[in-house]
Amino acid sequence: MNLILLGPPGGGKGTQAKRLMDKFGMVQLSTGDMLRAAVASGSEVGLKAKAVMEAGQLVTDEIVIGIIDQRLDNPDTKNGVIFDGFPRTVAQAQALDKILDAKGRKLDRVVEVRVPDQLLIDRVTGRYTCAKCGAGYHDTNQKPKKDGVCDSCGGTEFLRRADDNAETVTKRLSAYHEQTAPLLPYYEGKGLLKVIDGAQDIAKVTEELIALLGK
Ligand code: AP5
Ligand code: MG
Numbered sequence: 748m749n750l751i752l753l754g755p756p757g758g759g760k761g762t763q764a765k766r767l768m769d770k771f772g773m774v775q776l777s778t779g780d781m782l783r784a785a786v787a788s789g790s791e792v793g794l795k796a797k798a799v800m801e802a803g804q805l806v807t808d809e810i811v812i813g814i815i816d817q818r819l820d821n822p823d824t825k826n827g828v829i830f831d832g833f834p835r836t837v838a839q840a841q842a843l844d845k846i847l848d849a850k851g852r853k854l855d856r857v858v859e860v861r862v863p864d865q866l867l868i869d870r871v872t873g874r875y876t877c878a879k880c881g882a883g884y885h886d887t888n889q890k891p892k893k894d895g896v897c898d899s900c901g902g903t904e905f906l907r908r909a910d911d912n913a914e915t916v917t918k919r920l921s922a923y924h925e926q927t928a929p930l931l932p933y934y935e936g937k938g939l940l941k942v943i944d945g946a947q948d949i950a951k952v953t954e955e956l957i958a959l960l961g962k
Contacts, residue, residue, distance in 0.1 A: 748771065748773065748827040748855045748856070748960065749827055749828050749830075749847070749852060749853065749854050749855050749856075750767075750773070750827070750828070750829050750830065750854075750855060750856045750857070750858065750960065751829075751830040751833075751834070751854065751856070751857040751858070751934075752764055752829060752830065752831050752858055752860060753857060753858065753859045753860070753927070753930060753931070753934075754859060754860035754861070754862065754945060755862060755864070755867055755919075755920060755923045756867060756871055756916055756919040756920060756923060757862070757866075757867040757868075757870035757871035757874070757916070758860045758861075758862045758867070758945050759860050759862070759870075759945050759949065759952060760777075760831045760832060760860060761775075761777060761779075761780075761831055761832075761883060762883055762889075762949060763860065763949075763952060763953060763956055764777065764829045764831040765883070766949075766953045767829055767953070767956060767957070767960070768829065770957060771827065771960070772826055772827075773826065773827040773828055773829050774823050774824050774826075774827070774828050774829070775828075775829050775831055776815065776818055776819075776824070776828050776829065776830050776831065776833065777831040777832050777833075778811045778814060778815065778831075778832045778833040778835075779831070779832045780831075781814050781818070782796045782800060782806060782810075782811075782814075783800075783908070786800065792810055792814070795807075795810065796810065800909070800910055801909055801910055801915065802915070802918065803910060803914075803915040803916070803917070803918030803919040803921075803922065804918065804922060805835055805836065805922055805926060808836055808838045808839050808842070811833060811835075811839060812839060812842045812843075812846070815830075815833055815843065815846065816846050819846065819847075819850060819852075820850075830843075834930060835922075835926060835927045835930075836926050836927065836929075836930075837929055837930060837933055840930055840933055840934075854939060855939075856939060856941060856959075856960065857930075857934040857939045857940045857941070858940075858941050858942070858943055858956065858959065859931060859940060859941070859942045859943065860943050860945035860952070861942055861943065861944060861945055861946075862945040862946050863946060864920055866946055867916065867920060868913055868916050868917070870885065870888065871911050871916045871919075872911055872912065872913055872916065873885045873886035873887060873888065874907070874908070874911055875905045875906060875907050876905065876906050877897035877899065877900060877902045877904075877905060877906075878902060878904035878905055878906050879897065879900050879902035879904065880897060880899050880900040880902060882897050882898065882899040882900070884905070888949070889949060941959055943955050943956060943959065
């Protein structure tokens, strides 16, 4: 199954993608994670993307479409993927349709994880991840069982994203409403769109997603 998780910054796309991966054996393709890896490695793509990401704007369609096209050639994607943070513009969605078509694959579902704006700033500014394994946490919503120790790998170092401050989140939210929200009618028109209430607690959102995907 190939699935798109659509939603605002802090909506829970990454959190839910990881949980669905465990359940359905699909691979998470997060363009945000891929771009952050490119920035960290200092590659040409990373150099182009760094300032744009820190400003809370979208990197060019050309860059992300290229990354996804290439990534889908990896055999680990054959059993299905969860697109997390891609597509984000109608041009990216149209390109994805063509890419999947050329590879003899198709999109099965698009799920909007809907969360009101007022919840998102706190979610994003409270987020941190394990430096060793990438497991995600939140200052109040999702703490590790033992303070300062990662539940998954026992790591004790944690990271916060450069773009996870209130000012940049506000810009990312504007980009979402202006450039990404038009994808909702795009996929609605194709009969692929479902909506999940992403304001519920994490486990409840996963439960509803699993029920929806199992149908
Ligand atoms: P990206 O990394 O995709 O960031 P984003 O879309 O802003 O989304 P986030 O990762 O912030 O949120 P999320 O929905 O994954 O939330 P999470 O599960 O972590 O993109 C970053 C940047 O890269 C973009 O701004 C852009 O510059 C560039 N980029 C990426 N893709 C691009 C593309 N296709 N085109 C152009 N540019 C692109 O949850 C957040 C926090 O909330 C966590 O701490 C979690 O514990 C907590 N939480 C999650 N769910 C719940 C819940 N139900 N209840 C309570 N707390 C919750
Ligand atoms: Mg994410």
